[in-house]
Amino acid sequence: MADALKIGVAGLGTVGASLVRIIHERQESLAVSCGRAIEITAVSARNRDKDRGTDLSGTTWFDDPVEMAKSGDIEVLVELIGGADGAAREAVEAALARGVHVVTANKALLAESGVALAAAAEEKGLLLNFEAAVAGGIPVIKAMRESLTGNTISRVYGIMNGTCNYILTRMEKEGLSFEDCLQEAQRLGYAEADPTFDIEGNDTAHKLAIMTALAFGCEISCDDIYLEGISNITQEDIRAAAELGYRIKLLGVAQRTEGGIEQRVHPTMVPHDTVIAQVDGVTNAVAIESDILGDLLMVGPGAGGDATASAVLGDVADIAKSRPGIQTVAALGRPAKSLTPYKKARMRSHEGGYFIRLRVVDRIGVIAAIARRMADNQISLESIVQHSANGGGEAPTKTIIMVTHATTELSVRNAVSAMESDGYIVGKPQVIRIEKP
Template sequence: MAADRKPLRIAIAGLGTVGAGVIDVLQQNAEILAKHCPRPIVVTAVSARDKSKDRGLNLSGVDWVDDAAKLAEHPNVDVVVEVIGGSEGKAKELVEKAIANKKHVVTANKALLAHHGTALALAAERAGVGLAYEAAVAGGIPVIKAMREGLAANRITQVYGILNGTCNYILTQMRETGREFADVLAEAQKLGYAEADPSFDVDGVDAAHKLSILTSVAFGVAVNFAGVRISGIRNVSAMDIAYADELGYRIKLLGIGRQTPHGIEQRVHACMVPAASTIAKVDGVYNAVVTSGNFVGENIAIGRGAGRGPTASAIVADLMDIARGFILPAFSAPAESLEPAAQAPVGLHAGSYYLRLMVVDKPGVVADIAGVMRDENVSLESMIQRGRSPNDPVPLVFTTHETTEAAVGRVVKRLSDIKSVLEPAHVLPIEPLS
């Protein structure tokens, strides 16, 4: 057997859904892989918490290692596949040690990369090994490859997307059924679409992990998770979703990375997008990533963002690249050159906004509110006040022309001083996407 047909020997750390999925792909698609990959990919070692558990996997001939970190020094391993998860602890220890031992790493761990991506990329480059993570962002959609290779001739100006399938599923269900967040979340948990502790998903943290990685690849800067301005979907109400429809929008949790005159802006939040935009129609558990390049224009990629099959598909594609010797700097530019980028101050974000207030229905309220907006130089685009219910709480909805986040913040603060305004304003940015 010629040297370059030598099997690529892999270790899998973690045999949950994804780790088992990788073994599935390697076994079920063996014929396809043999045709498309110059080297056989062979699992030589695995590690998982419970050896006795029946996973329905054929692991004969595979070395079982109790301590995952030991895979990093296993003599018969060329690549460590890390699907343990978590930004610290065993996953971090394993990946660092594997790189130190000159083993390639393939991981689906967005938290790890969001927190330690730049340092790991630097270590991998110095060790001359690959650090591949297609599965970490948008699951089965090959977005990292698209940005790092397919669109690599472009200056990327913006990348945004639906990066969390759980949130997208919940928002889609809320819209389709008119139910409130808590209700739909409980159901999603029952169906297995949301975790028992849903915080990472519904509070936007998972999407922010992914966004920080995308931003780094897109703009060739250090990964800066701390620079992401994060909010989730807990505060989106059925009422806001209904008003969005009325105004010609949909509400989506987006991660947005953008070059602005003030620096790089990274935001994860629920926002209104035009109902006619492509992203508005990406529903349920699907993810979508939209990349704008100075020559290619807008590219949109849509697919399943999570799950056993899509995630395993991405991991095995990374393994095939390593088998081919296709190893690139993890974040597009060489890690040495990844500088921390200036982050645009949050308050300078320019855009339109949706504000929903709960007010006492009595004469003069609108005038008071409009006066505050005028004082803060926030220009109104539309107002909706449906129904009448004198002296009862009623919703009052405004959309603004382009203004700044700081100005809207001042408006919201001053509105809370008006006696007829009963709750803090519900605010959602409006994103004029195509």
């Protein structure tokens, strides 16, 4: 049997501690399946005294992960620190410069610097593996860069953030407000104290940018993603969606169009009877549409210590099985130098169905005015529903809910803007795209 593969783990949070524990518990079976043992020889974290529930004796401790990456004690750096810059990036760059393979779960780093890091790895024949960076334990990266070789992918989309999916699920099933569900997600540890990165779609955007590069052979472009979060979703939207046969999910969608590549993250209505609509709680789901295989949907845990550690360990095992000095798989599915420049499609040319909810003053002529504005923008309606007027001391209002046939983003925005200028809309209109898998 070959010599043990020596790895250094940078970051001993939930995922790092789970990884160390699993490797210790399964040393014998890993050695058999990989053809060599996997040995943790070094670790790095900020607090040496914290109890992580696993034995770290016999490993070299580094306070600085960059120094660990530069040391001669490891053959693989496992980066679990997080963040696009700082110690995480410096440690990965140092490891690649020294000829050390890298495994990372850091979506922010890859979204920001993935192409440059892939090029650095290729130059030295190293592996840069990042299965855990997207959709936790779901093996979507391996599927896209290895199993689907030869397929032409037309669209990739999915639920990629467990926090948002948990909030939307509880809003629907328990009738809670967005604010109450967010507080509960924070209490359970699903959401950070500052949840902005999750609920406004940034986390999903980072993951989508990585998958877009793999799907379409283009450079990573996280800054060109149309972004909407879920903080403006109300119980009124949830109930209306259910009445119309839909559920609301935060989706990341990337697809090839004649005008370029369209990347978007936003709340989406999906038909209730589709598989992706049934994905609840913190679970993730990724769908890939290709010409040879057809449609592929993968569902599984999108976060959590063991699920993410499982994906990290799979990447480490691939390195253990590889031939020394030979890069078997390009990090982004093809050599970095052959990635095409990203060409952004205009978001407002996006075509599909839309849900539009308006609160309007209850007076004669309003419905006719709405119909006129829709007709002016060549928008055909699939359905229109009026909810009864309010009571109380305010001027009476009613809610108008419309579902359009396929139309463009530009047409919908122009129509809504014109309605607002007419002066009968109360509050902010709600516009949600409809995606039909």
